[in-house]
Amino acid sequence: MSATATAQRVYNFSAGPAALPLPVLQQVQDEFLCLPGAGASILEISHRGKVFVDIIQDAEATLRSLLGISDDYAVLFLQGGALLQFSMIPANLLRGTDKTAQYLLTGSWGKKAIGEAKKEGNVETIYDAKDSNYDHVPGPGDYAVSDAAAYLYYCSNETIQGVQFPSEPECPASVPLVSDASSDLLCRPLPIDKYGIVYACAQKNAGPAGVTLVVIRRDLLDRGSENLPGYLNYKNHADGDSMWNTPPTFGVYVLGKVAHWLADDIGGLAAMEKLNREKSQVLYDVVDSFSEFYKGHAQPGSRSLMNVTFNLPNDDLQAKFISEAAEHDLASLKGHRSVGGIRASIYNAMPREGVEALANFMKDFAVKNG
DSSP states (O other): OOHHHHHTOOEEOOSSSOOOOHHHHHHHHHHHSSOTTTSSOTTTSOTTSHHHHHHHHHHHHHHHHHHTOOTTEEEEEESSHHHHHHHHHHHHHTTTSSOEEEEEEOSHHHHHHHHHHTTTSEEEEEEEOGGGTSOOOOOGGGOOOOTTOSOEEEESEETTTTEEOSSOOOOOTTSOEEEEOTTTTTSSOOOGGGOSEEEEESTTTTSSTTOEEEEEEGGGGGGSOTTSOGGGOHHHHHHTTTOSSOOOHHHHHHHHHHHHIIIIIIOSHHHHHHHHHHHHHHHHHHHHHTTTTOEESSOGGGBOSSEEEEEOSSHHHHHHHHHHHHHTTEEOOBOOTTTOSEEEEOOTTSOHHHHHHHHHHHHHHHHHHO
């Protein structure tokens, strides 16, 4: 990547597709025209050829090492994003049973997941944070999970509201715990053995849009009916090593490089979590120091490491904030249209320097306009 192109890059606070690590982008650029050993671009090679098979196997092995994924779990590289998973999960674990799937509702993406699950069977929302405008996640005593539930589903980090579970919700051993970790997978260590399914559309922390990572306990693969449409059956993808259909080859390639960046450059997920906590605290300290000007959305105990959300005193100041921030190369800070305000997405690839630049801008803006 040329020095000119690098200098033109802004600090990208987009919620997704989001910033990718600069070393990964540089590697992709270096290899884009001709992948080493392939004689062609990653966009041109067969997914059945040895070069790509080595790539997808290496990506899986690196992810298994990072997350401590045992052989009891299949690692799948799929397409369709979280929206397809909203349907695939109940289609495989709920359809055709007399069981009830239970959901913890803490934001917009959980609400969409519930809507799709209801098309497949019985669904019960056992916790709903609607009354507080989804500004927190529940504590252990706030809900009860049935031992006979088909599964317990939650979204670990709601990007729109900026709330995140600090740890896994309590769940009986007999009930598969299912997590939409689209926006916080790989931001911290994860005890995979507590889960039945963890999935993430990659365009937040793991890679580009177009590839979805699914980690599923192998005993759950037989829950899907053979009458399911082929693509919707997890077992087909597991049996085919993620090649039941042509996989998203470029997305898998980049995801593998992001995984290596985390392992080799960052030093693993514990080190990444430390950096993420430091970055988020820089912004939350400003929000708390100027609490009469910036109103944080999430309650302190539920604040996201990935998406810092807050409001300004009025819409005019919000528009001014976004406009002036852009002049300082601080981009994509407008909150989601459903809730408004400001949202700073500070995923793994956002450097500390970008967070500090935003924090300094926030301080100056509050002083000048407060």
